[in-house]
Amino acid sequence: MSTKTTLDKAKAWAQNTYFSPESRAEIQALIDTNNTKQIDECFYKDLEFGTGGMRSILGQGINRINIYTIRKATQALCSEVLAQKSSNPSMCISYDSRIMSFELAQVAAEVMAGNGIKAYIYKHLNPVALLSFAIRTHKSMAGVMVTASHNPPEYNGYKVFWSDGAQVTPPNDQNIINNYNSITDFSSVKVMPFADGEKAGLIEWIKDEVEENYYKAIHKAMINPDLCRENGGKLKIVYTPIHGAGLVPCSRALKDLGFTDVHVVPEQAQPDGRFPTVKSPNPENPSALKMAVDLMDKLKADIVMGSDPDTDRLGVAIKVNGVVEYLTGNQIGILKVHYILSEMKRKGTLTGENYVVKSIVTTPLLDTIAHSYGVEVFNTLTGFKWICGKMNELEKTQPQKKFIFATEESFGYLCHTFARDKDGVSSVSQMAEVALFHKLKGRNLLEALDKIYEEFGFSREDLLSLDYFGIEGSEKISRIMTNFRNFSDNNILGNAIANIKDYSKGIEGLPKSNVIGFFFENGNQVYLRPSGTEPKIKFYIMIQEKEGTLANKKLNAEIKATQFLDYFKAASERA
Template sequence: MRNYKEEYELWLDSPNLSQKEWEELKSIAGDEKEIESRFFAPLEFGTAGLRGTMKLGLHQMNVHVIRHATQAFANVIKAEGAEAMRNGIAICFDCRNNSELFAHEAACIMAANGIHVRIFDALRPTPELSFAVRHYGTTAGLNITASHNPKEYNGYKVYWSDGAQLPPQHAAAIAEQMNKIDIFRDFVTCDFDEAVADGRIEMIGAETDEAYLACVLGQAINKDVVASVADKLKIVYTPFHGAGHRLVPEALKRLGVTQLYPVPEQMVLDGNFPTVESPNPENPEGFYLAVDLAKKVGSDLIIGTDPDSDRIGVMVRDGEGYTSITGNQLGVLLLDYIINARREAGTLPENAGAVKSIVTTEMAKVVAETNGVHFEDTFTGFKFMAERVAEWEKAGTYKYIFAYEESYGYM
């Protein structure tokens, strides 16, 4: 295995680098610490894929690492056979700098490998990617996002045919392929526009949005409740410059919410997240603009989603100010509501089951079991919850109604 100095020199000598990239690497020639941090090892490919800062180097997120990972991913899909290649992959991206570029690079690698690609025509929420994988019956999914991390980061999140992030065996197979193939030589690619023109890459958008929104709104238990408070309930919403900017307000409006107040400054798509230090809805300080707007319009509820719109933070009026509801608290409240509202509507299964991660509050288990709902824990991560739900479905034991973890994610 090459040391970081040898890796650095290898990159400097590569004809794959553009002049701008070569100049970036040349500019750090005298900085041993910086060279080591960029080249000491490859980014580790795990069940959540890759994540790193956007710089040139082996241990960074850049087009060369994207191509390398995607060729490895393509090899794993091809090993599944011709049908898996025809079913293909769905690709999504968020608002971050370079996200669309990385997504298009990945699409070109997949298409050149004979794998059919469906790629969104613009940024979309992460949950819609999982939906698209299942809706179109694709073999896999890919999302270019670093979720709620600082602006310097980007990521490469990978999904399998169930719409959940990769199970360990597939992640290990991709990591093995990455170790086998050369980052600069062992990949094939094509022109994006040509691949769109000949059908190898299929653009998806509005039609998928409509199917997704129909599915989301189909989860509503009692729309009459919304109608009864629609004229009174004022909701402030912020997407933190990210992928929830369009579909979250649209879903709320279609649900019947009439008093919705988006935060104007944060409805602007921007991968630099100029109005917040961290675009993480777990951090109350990021809601300062939303709180100001809520005070101005007299809102009772503030909702914020992270840049890829798979985490939600909530604040509620508390006297003269606003207080945050933690992920643990909101999960318990949602679980309690779902159980009781579905029981009242006559739609609660007799064998209802719910799931949480092992680091999430035990109060959820108490709420579930007190109401006669089966409850189980999994390791942290929705991929493990999805696996548990799939096991229930296959065995016919329990019918899943809700899953969540304390880090502000709900399913």
């Protein structure tokens, strides 16, 4: 889009008295200083809904998160809810610790009220799982989570959930997108001031009992609560919410389960959208857990656990022989599913109708483990919107099937059916139970993993994530995907290619998605996927080693993974 087009849009914003004086002045300053690059970034497109809703940098303009784009998004959602012709429509709202999250949550409530839809909103910040739980509790038509998950502090965002408590899926998501794109006049959005909405009974604070019922529900979902109640004090835990929404719910869940030796990183305990102690509040990154690891050293604790701002991801670190080990999302998933299935088998509670759900980019070793216990595995596209969508589908079409566990490699887990998104609160509780179980058996989590590898085979997974920002970045990511779609060689680094799958064609019963999968004759796999909500492209490397000792398998897998990472990085830079 040309600078002239974006400049026209910027001038229209700056001159529109619907926007606040502060908002107009911010854009006028860009015009006055001829800041064409920033004008382009703010106006070259409307915000788009991706796999998790929409995210952007906070600021003014149609391509930024602000009260006006949140109003517009909420109006689009309201129109889709009203199209369902419910006699008493309602929606639920939660929000995390990010800058403006509470204010934007209130803005969403005002638009819901303006459309005659009742808005239930939490009195304080709460994780994603508690939003999903509230939607299901209130039997609401939809819900909104104001969050940008683990993005840097300058971001905020908006995740949309449907009546089942899961993130919105087709056709409703596309309808909302169409509604959003059809709104050309911000002043057409219906808004009722928050106080007026309360007086009219159209805005209501969510009652404390909803949260209490959630804690009771996830407590029941644990495998061996008696083990935790009797021995919980034997596991020393360091936990960090990384300035997010997790402090109260995760501390409460651990306490309810019987873990009494829990230490929170004091500098990261309180909610703070600036995330002042980390570069990025993402527990997938070792750097985000550094302060927790330092506290683990000081206290000689057994395990570090960290959650992101909206508390849907779990990161784990332990120390073995003086070396800090950061578990991958796949390793955490392997430990959890193996523990659940082995304990269910011991108790005789596997029914033959049990199933697990995972994303296609999550380790195939999880399939191997589940199948060995007679448990079916359903693979979905990346994202818990698809994972929970599959759960909801099976609940309707095959109600005899019993859900056990869901996971994706990006540190998201769900071990119950009370919410329909990844749940960092129950994940923290369950991880504590898994760690306690193995500690009582005299082994650490790496030793527990090695036992699993010895029995089921070794699998190594690595993630290459390349950031390409702005308009130029978006174009580069598109070129990378095009180049690999047109890939014509029969091998990569000597690995013979058995098949290349283009998921944009809607294969294997999955919705169309911008994903490419390389499948090699030796069992190795590589997936390419642009993020739906962030300016990056991800390469998922999965190495299978079947020959030699476990030590040799690990070494060979590391060498091959490094070669693949170097190859795909170099190929991307050339695009």
